[in-house]
Every structure is written in C-alpha cells, then in structure tokens.
Amino acid sequence: MTLIEKDSQYLWHPYTQHKTAAIPIAITKGEGALLWDENNKEYVDAIASWWINPFGHSNKFIADAIYKQLTTLEHVLFGGFTHEPAIILAERLMTILPNNQKKIFFSDNGSTSVEVAIKVALQYFYNKGEKKTTIIAFENAFHGDTFAAMAASGISFYTQAFQGMFIDVVRIPVPVKGQEQLSFDILREVIKNNNCAGFIFEPLVQGAAGMVMYEPETLDQLLQICQDNDVLTIADEVMTGFGKTGKTFACDYLELKPDMMCLSKALTGGTIPMAITTFTQDLFDAFYDEDINKALFHGHTFTANPTGCAAALASLSLLETEEMQQNLIRIHKRHLEFQKKTESHPMVTTTRVLGVIFALEIKTETSASYYGTLRNKLYDFFIENGVILRPVGNIVYILPPYVITDVQLDKVYEVVVNALEIV
Numbered sequence: 195m196t197l198i199e200k201d202s203q204y205l206w207h208p209y210t211q212h213k214t215a216a217i218p219i220a221i222t223k224g225e226g227a228l229l230w231d232e233n234n235k236e237y238v239d240a241i242a243s244w245w246i247n248p249f250g251h252s253n254k255f256i257a258d259a260i261y262k263q264l265t266t267l268e269h270v271l272f273g274g275f276t277h278e279p280a281i282i283l284a285e286r287l288m289t290i291l292p293n294n295q296k297k298i299f300f301s302d303n304g305s306t307s308v309e310v311a312i313k314v315a316l317q318y319f320y321n322k323g324e325k326k327t328t329i330i331a332f333e334n335a336f337h338g339d340t341f342a343a344m345a346a347s348g349i350s351f352y353t354q355a356f357q358g359m360f361i362d363v364v365r366i367p368v369p370v371k372g373q374e375q376l377s378f379d380i381l382r383e384v385i386k387n388n389n390c391a392g393f394i395f396e397p398l399v400q401g402a403a404g405m406v407m408y409e410p411e412t413l414d415q416l417l418q419i420c421q422d423n424d425v426l427t428i429a430d431e432v433m434t435g436f437g438k439t440g441k442t443f444a445c446d447y448l449e450l451k452p453d454m455m456c457l458s459k460a461l462t463g464g465t466i467p468m469a470i471t472t473f474t475q476d477l478f479d480a481f482y483d484e485d486i487n488k489a490l491f492h493g494h495t496f497t498a499n500p501t502g503c504a505a506a507l508a509s510l511s512l513l514e515t516e517e518m519q520q521n522l523i524r525i526h527k528r529h530l531e532f533q534k535k536t537e538s539h540p541m542v543t544t545t546r547v548l549g550v551i552f553a554l555e556i557k558t559e560t561s562a563s564y565y566g567t568l569r570n571k572l573y574d575f576f577i578e579n580g581v582i583l584r585p586v587g588n589i590v591y592i593l594p595p596y597v598i599t600d601v602q603l604d605k606v607y608e609v610v611v612n613a614l615e616i617v
Contacts, residue, residue: 291455329345
C-alpha cells in the first residue's frame, strides 16, 4: 500500500471531517522553509507548520543538541528528581522573561500549559480560603483543546459538543480599535458581578481568530483593572512567544506584566513537544505549605523531558543570534511592503502586520465560515501552487519560519495576490 492508503486505513487527523476532507499530503523531508512530498513536489511552509518552526526544518544545530542529549540522558521522571538541562533552561528563561516571573512548571503542549495556569488561578484562591471560580476570557479566543483551555476558548464549533460541561467562563470584547472603552467597561462589570479568579488572554494577537490585533496600551489598561480587583492575569504566549511579534514575547510591549505566562510551540524550535507555564513568587508561595493538600497536584509523564530541554536551549541560542534578529526585522519590513501593495486591492477589506505576522481580510458578501467554501478554495489554490497557508475563513495570514529567504517570501506574496483574482 502507498503512504496515503495506509494513512487512510489507520490514522485520525486533527480538525478533520474525514468524510469530506481532501486526501492528506504525505511529506517526506524538509529543509529550511521548504517541505517536499512523496512525489518530490516542493512547498514553502509559510505558516511554520502551525507556528512552531522558526528556525527551519531539519535544523542541524538543534538536531545536534538533541542527539548529544540522547546519548547522555533521554528522560527521567521529574517527580522527586531533577536534571541539569531543566535547571539550565529555567535559568536561561529567567534572563528573558518579564522580571516578575520566578517559577517554571513544565508540561507537554500549549493546551496543557494553559490548563496548568487556569488550575493555579483557581487553586490559588482556594488555598487562601477564598471562593473565586470564574475565569475571564476574550470573545473568539483560542487556548487549546483540553477541558479548561477549551472552556476559555470562544470559537463555538470547537466546543459546542461540550457545552454545559465546562468551568465558569465569562467573555469580554477584544479591545480592537474603536472598541477599547467597551472592553474596559464590560471587564469592570464582569468583575463586579462574578467571583473572578483570573483573566486569560492572547497578548496583542488572537491567532486562531484570524490574527486579530489590538494595542499594548489597551491591554495594559485591562491588566490594571484586574490588578486593582485582585484578579490574576494569564498571558497565553503559546503562539506569540519567541519572536513572532518582533520582540521575544508579546508581553515585552507592555508596561504591566502578567502573573502567569504560557509557552510552547516555538519553544523547542518545532522538534519535541514541550510546554512551560511561568509564575510569580506570590503564586508559588500560596502552594508552599505544611498542608499537602495545598500542593499543585498536576503532572505529565514527560514533564521537563531532558531531550526537549536540550532542544529548547538550542532554540534560544538561535533566537538570540544577530542573524535571527535581523531576519525578524527583514521579514517585518517585507510584510510592510506587501501590506502597501495589497491594502488598496479591490478584494481586500483590511490588512495588518505585527512582527513576522501578516494578515489580510478578503471582501465577501456574507460572512465566511471557518472551514467554508471560500477557505477551502483558497487552501486548495495555495497547495496547488506550492505554498502552505491555512486561511481562517476569509482571512489569509502569513507567519513564516524566520529563515525564509526573500525569494521564497516573494513566491508566497505572489501566490496570495494571485489568489485574490480567483475569489
């Protein structure tokens, strides 16, 4: 049997209705920003394989770090034990995280990093003898597919089968331009009328909602309202972290800092699943007690996997190089140039750029569904033309590996412009 025949027989893919979905593409190798399928067709990976691969596929520097670690210690349980890669990674992260972050908790992926943060927010007040059980989140948020993360997410078709089974979540509008005051007012009203433990947010960019962007100053005001009312704040930097917004973290644009941060995706350079949730000392201290019941009873088998830690350390080293920092500047400049070229196109409603993220919204007579006809038509067009882009309804976004060349970027831009002619 072919790879595709075997895939069809055995595998269940994410976010896929197998009865109607197209046959998946069998990828056999990758290098830099490129991937090749089993027929040796070349694709530009213009979304860094779901935002995880900033330094290119088959990166030798990260691969060598992983190999070296595998020959020393591939894994050891983290309950009652520790190891040098986890300690060095934590120490390294402390030099780039906001200075109020003091403790690091390992898990497996973005969703579990959020799960940990929400559990800590709720148990923090429980440990103090206070009843606070509501989480505040943005409308149209996406924080993952485990239950607490799913509850905090606002994209209904992901979660509608589980309504009535979630923790208590109240939503507020995203403070996009013209909606800032409404967001502030509703946040105050929500806090007044609920026992709110925490506010979780995607800082500056809502990824799965279609790269919806808002300003740091407005997020600072939301954080101030939360701080004034003893509501913990959780920055979900799973997508935005490690350079995508132009700074190491989106929170680096803020004056105020969150109580918790969730990290994953690009953490290991797209190689090994790993996630981290970071905390202030005050949060940790609320669990530090003679009473065993006040401990955080959460863990994963592969917590602080040494090989993942080695990959993360190598990724951080790459991110901090002058070459990679210049790549961030170069891609941002190219995106701005492309924005000027496309913003007045008759089929474009809006365009937006932040760091290496570019998004444009295509004009439609009716609202475009998330996986609707327009989205599928665009996706098929991009794949046919050798570019991997996954539109969100009528929103096309580009979020490439930082190592993408100008020639490869030109191809992506050309294919996007050509796609505007077929809608």
